[in-house]
Amino acid sequence: MIEIKTASGSNRDVHRVGALNTPQRLGPVAIIFLGPPGAGKGTQARHVANVYRFPHISTGDVFRSHVAKKTPLGLQAAKIMSRGMLVPDEVVCGMLSEHIRGLGFAGCLILDGFPRSVAQAKWLDRFLYMRSGVSHDLQCNAPAAIQISIERDQLLRRLAGRRSCPTCGRTYNLYFQPPRNPGICDYEGAELVMRPDDSENVVRERLMIHDQNALPVTEYYLRKGRLLEIDGNKAAEAVRTAIAVELESVFALARA
Numbered sequence: 001m002i003e004i005k006t007a008s009g010s011n012r013d014v015h016r017v018g019a020l021n022t023p024q025r026l027g028p029v030a031i032i033f034l035g036p037p038g039a040g041k042g043t044q045a046r047h048v049a050n051v052y053r054f055p056h057i058s059t060g061d062v063f064r065s066h067v068a069k070k071t072p073l074g075l076q077a078a079k080i081m082s083r084g085m086l087v088p089d090e091v092v093c094g095m096l097s098e099h100i101r102g103l104g105f106a107g108c109l110i111l112d113g114f115p116r117s118v119a120q121a122k123w124l125d126r127f128l129y130m131r132s133g134v135s136h137d138l139q140c141n142a143p144a145a146i147q148i149s150i151e152r153d154q155l156l157r158r159l160a161g162r163r164s165c166p167t168c169g170r171t172y173n174l175y176f177q178p179p180r181n182p183g184i185c186d187y188e189g190a191e192l193v194m195r196p197d198d199s200e201n202v203v204r205e206r207l208m209i210h211d212q213n214a215l216p217v218t219e220y221y222l223r224k225g226r227l228l229e230i231d232g233n234k235a236a237e238a239v240r241t242a243i244a245v246e247l248e249s250v251f252a253l254a255r256a
Helices: 041-052 059-069 072-082 089-103 118-132 152-160 200-223 236-255
Strands: 002-005 014-017 030-034 056-058 109-112 144-149 162-164 171-173 227-231
Touching: 030 041, 030 118, 030 200, 041 056, 041 109, 041 144, 041 236, 056 059, 056 089, 059 072, 059 089, 072 089, 089 118, 118 200, 144 200, 144 236, 152 162, 152 200, 200 227, 227 236
Parallel strands: 030 109, 030 144, 056 109, 144 227
Antiparallel strands: 002 014, 162 171
16 A cells, blocks of 8 residues: 655545555556656656556566567567568557566556557557556546656757766766766776767757657647646756656546
8 A cells, every 4th residue: 555645644635556456546547758868757757656656667678578588579579670670569569568467467557668659559548448447538547648848959968968988887978967087987987988879960860750759649648638748857856846746636636
């Protein structure tokens, strides 16, 4: 049982999450984190998962696990990727479905990196309905999507400013977390390196592709009244607080 108290601290303001597989369950069937690379959605998703004790599901981790373990879906995906083709939705959704079913958990899920298309969003709605048996017509039970928005210049500094130590693997940022001596690891004294993926041209291309794919997904949740917009330009702690306020409103709706 989890207790999450509001500011007043009274018993009636305690949110208890227990038998979430019952029709009387409180809150959304899933909390979905959306946002561009570098927005910090993975960090924030893990924090929310820890606070609420809900499973954090990174679809990238699920995908890599299937490929590494050479599961039937993983082998299928590897074969498709070896031809330079995109892995189709039915394979990606199949991996996610297997993973969720294997959790043995009936409550709210924290999704990080999924869905990435409207087709995936619609599949997720159907899957979550079949999993929970709770109607998404009730807004308090519908999946909630948290969109972390951030200015393009800020993203470029976060991504293109990354450098790492080839010896110890520590990561720095030239703008936000620079080493004491420019270009040198504080611990190993090794010269810091930049990953090819972090070059400004590559970062700009990644962000452009993300924008093209993400806008329809954002609009899908906006039309359904499920989108919670967060200003990601602020410090991580301020973003965390803003997300907590939004989620408290979501759970308050379920308690009403």
